[in-house]
Amino acid sequence: MQGYLIPKAAVVTELEIKHSRFITSLKPVCSLDEHQQHIAECQHKWPGASHYCSAAVAGPPHDGQRYAMSDDGEPSGTAGRPMLNVLLKQEVAELSVVVTRYFGGIKLGTGGLQRAYSQATVEVLQAAVFIEKKVRKAAYIHYDYADQKIVSHWLAQYDALTEQQDFAAGIKLQLAVAESDFSDLAEALKNATQGRVELKEC
Numbered sequence: 086m087q088g089y090l091i092p093k094a095a096v097v098t099e100l101e102i103k104h105s106r107f108i109t110s111l112k113p114v115c116s117l118d119e120h121q122q123h124i125a126e127c128q129h130k131w132p133g134a135s136h137y138c139s140a141a142v143a144g145p146p147h148d149g150q151r152y153a154m155s156d157d158g159e160p161s162g163t164a165g166r167p168m169l170n171v172l173l174k175q176e177v178a179e180l181s182v183v184v185t186r187y188f189g190g191i192k193l194g195t196g197g198l199q200r201a202y203s204q205a206t207v208e209v210l211q212a213a214v215f216i217e218k219k220v221r222k223a224a225y226i227h228y229d230y231a232d233q234k235i236v237s238h239w240l241a242q243y244d245a246l247t248e249q250q251d252f253a254a255g256i257k258l259q260l261a262v263a264e265s266d267f268s269d270l271a272e273a274l275k276n277a278t279q280g281r282v283e284l285k286e287c
Contacts, residue, residue: 088263089146090215091179098209102201104189108134109209112181117143120153120181127183135188138202140168141181145220159186163198171206177215182206221246221261223287226274229255235277243270259287 092113100107108131112123120141128137136157144151154165168182184205193201224245228236233256240247240258243266249259262270262284271284 088217088219088265089176089178091177091218093214093216096209096213098205098212100201100205100208101189102197102204103191103193105191105193105201106185106187106189107201107205108185108187109205110183110185111209111213112183113179114141114143114181115179117141117151117153119143123181124155124183127185131185131187133187134185136164136186137183138164138168138186139181139183140165140172140206142169142172142178143181144178146173146176146178153181159198159202160195163195164202167199167203168206171203171210175210177210179218182209219244219263219265222264222267223248224260224262224267224284225258225287226260226282226284227255227257228278228282232278232282236274236282239270239273239277242273245270260284 092111095112098109110127114120114123120143124137124139136159138157138159139153139155141153142151143153152169154169156164164184168184172182184202244263246261247258248261251257274282274284
């Protein structure tokens with residue numbers, strides 16, 4: 086996996102279907118606890134609603150341990166599951182979506198509810214701005230002070246993040262390197278230092 090899309094910021098959209106209001110709130114989250122907090126925030130912000138249905142992909146995509154969904158009193162399978170299906174189909178991650186429904190007096194039926202909650206989720210995703218999050222792996226390098234300028238240059242070129250550094254007889258860096266860049270960065274460091282600096286996986 087090279088990387089995945091995450092929301093840059095929270096966003097709210099609104100939809101009306103047969104007099105029912107569907108207020109959809111999207112928020113970046115990194116855990117299921119944050120997803121639960123988001124639901125509580127929506128309940129506080131829009132009190133007295135009929136339902137607060139929700140879905141979340143609270144970690145990387147394809148990490149089923151961090152999926153969540155809730156129909157919150159709507160007929161089973163008519164809200165949370167359709168919402169989660171939209172998120173999984175779009176392959177977005179680290180986000181929570183809550184649809185607050187104020188019932189308008191006209192029943193939509195199970196098919197109508199599934200379409201309404203799916204549409205509400207699609208619309209909030211369209212309104213959101215997404216950025217790519219790189220999948221990184223842990224790595225480390227040792228080098229002499231004489232090579233610091235060259236090493237710093239190539240680490241910046243490949244957006245390698247320094248997690249830990251140790252300055253002693255030489256310099257030791259613990260890094261987080263994008264998986265897709267690992268081989269290229271290793272080769273660049275090796276070539277630029279005539280083989281003195283070797284990038285290794287932790």
